Amino acid sequence: MQVAYTSDRLLASVPTGIGKSVASLCSFLADRQAKEKIVVLTRTKSQAEIFLREAKAISDKTGKAFLTVQIKSKLELCPIFRNDDIGYEEFLQLCKLKQDCSYRRLFKEKQEEIIYLAEALALGEDRQKILSYGCPYLVNFELAKFARVIIAAYQYMLNPFLRNLFLGRLKLGYDELLLIVDEAHNLQSLDIISKSLSERTLKLAQKEVDYNFSNIEKLFRFREGQVNFEEFISRDDVEKLYALGVEILQRKLMKGRKVSYTYRVAAFFDSAFRLLGDDNWIFFRKGSSLHLKPVLPGEVFSSLKQSRKLLLMSGTLEPIEIYKALLDLEDAEEYSLPNIYRNSLLYLGIKKGLNSSLALRKTMGQKLWKSYAREIEKIASAAGGITLAFLPSYDIMRQVSKWLEATVEPRDNRDAEKLRKKVIEAGRGIILGVAGGKFSEGVEFTRVEEGIRKSLVKAVVIAGLPFPAPDSEMELRQKIYDKKFGPGKSFIFLSVLPMINRVMQAAGRAVRSEIDKAGIVIIDDRTEYLRYFPEDFKQYITFVEPEEIGGEIRDFLRE
DSSP: OOOOOOOSEEEEEOOTTSOHHHHHHHHHHHHOOTTOEEEEEESSHHHHHHHHHHHHHHHHHHTOOOOEEEOOOHHHHOTTTTTSOOOHHHHHHHHHHOTTOHHHHHHHHHHHHHHHHHHTTOOGGGHHHHTTSSOHHHHHHHHHTTOSEEEEETHHHHSHHHHHHHHHHHTOOGGGEEEEETTGGGGGOOGGGOEEEEHHHHHHHHHHSOOOOHHHHHHTTSOSEEOOGGGTOOHHHHHHHHHHHHHHHHHHHHTTOOOOHHHHHHHHHHHHHHTTTOTTEEEEEETTEEEEEEOOHHHHTGGGGGSSEEEEEETTOOSHHHHHHHTTOTTSEEEEOOOTTGGGEEEEEOOSSOOOOHHHHHHHTHHHHHHHHHHHHHHHHHHOSEEEEEESSHHHHHHHHTTSOOEEOOSSHHHHHHHHHHHHHHOOEEEEEETTSTTSSSOOOEEEETTEEEEOEEEEEEOSOOOOOOOHHHHHHHHHHHHHHOTTTHHIIIIIHHHHHHHHHHHTTTOOSTTOOEEEEEOOOOGGGGGGSOHHHHTTEEEOOHHHHHHHHHHHHHO
16 A cells, blocks of 8 residues: 655544555654654554564565564563552552562663663564563663654553653653554543542442541442532542552552552542643543543643644544544544455345344343344354454343354453454354454454465454443533534534444454455444445445345355
């Protein structure tokens, strides 16, 4: 793929599987000036691995060596605490308390050698060995100072606290930053940088320390919605809790235990006070938890607009004009590339019979999930290979799995990766996942055969249009969105846009190159919502009755 990115700000809707990762890296590397760094933000580890692979391929192909570093979380890399069930703020405090850390001491001893090797690009085959030169996190950041390309999770640039730490450690200003945001459709939801406190954590804190938590308890008694927490806890209270939490952590660390629920409570409210001046962050109760979340993506993203170069790209950044409004990037250029593999795709929409609406769930009950299971089974039998079936939620996925012999997507990232490899090895079977979940984006079920990477997925089933479930949080967001964008516009931003992207991302799991072929089936008869999909998508939808789908797919894959 040859694309010349010339704008300082660009939103690019480029279909999955045609090389947008390598194209963006090549373009930015060619435009990079001295001291500037290319920072790639990815949501998942699998997406990060794609950029690592492409950066190495560019270096090998051009014969020009340059350093690429993936920044991982300090907790993930820590040899001492990484396998413990602790929160990130909790871990940071434990790290400070571990004064006798041999890994930190070794890093200081080896720091000059690390700098020399990084400056000379002399890491070579010893790169893994160098990462063992003391604290892996500190080593990694030292290497990043000399890297041309840095790959990091969204949090490092979207979380206001982490962003300042990240840029400060690298001594990097926005004018020296060339920023690529991969799978940028994820910016519509900011759960990844949100914080929460459960009532269970508070109860465990009450058992842990002699402190009067009665005012904080009252926050859990409010009706669901926004709450003014300042009426129930002061900054002095947070400082007292913080000191008690640190004391508990220090005491438990000596006994080999590393958890303080009091510290978790203190860290949550500390964040709440630190963000108090930012109107974009809201504090609310939903269910048995308190939440601290940003509302408008454009506000969160505002400082990143200062980057010298900014590219937001995705295979499903459509409708692109809605994203420009959502991110306050109306002045940015836009680029859309049609799917060049259309001859390898078949979109089938069931016009009658099934949908996953709340009304039909109430009237049909388990019959609805049994019907979905039966249709998925028919499609899988006709397609062969791997069939990925995506449901609107984890609960619906579990309900459908009762009526179908299939493998269910696990919630844990490590288990999901193990399952993905197992499925690739088997080369066939039905995998039930959640639209917007771990298997629906940034994941490939491919295998190299005779030197060619081929997709093993022969069918993707969207079993119900995956609208976000309405709840008290959505009601709160709707008011804010309608105030900013106009009455009624919140439905497009908060319901329709997430649904469209979940469908298109899931569909993109099947075809990863021009040689792949797969059937894409949407099992939902609510055709009135198809008008919101991009024209490039709608023109390939064919309506087929349920009993005809198996034959249609079988014939299509044989062509």
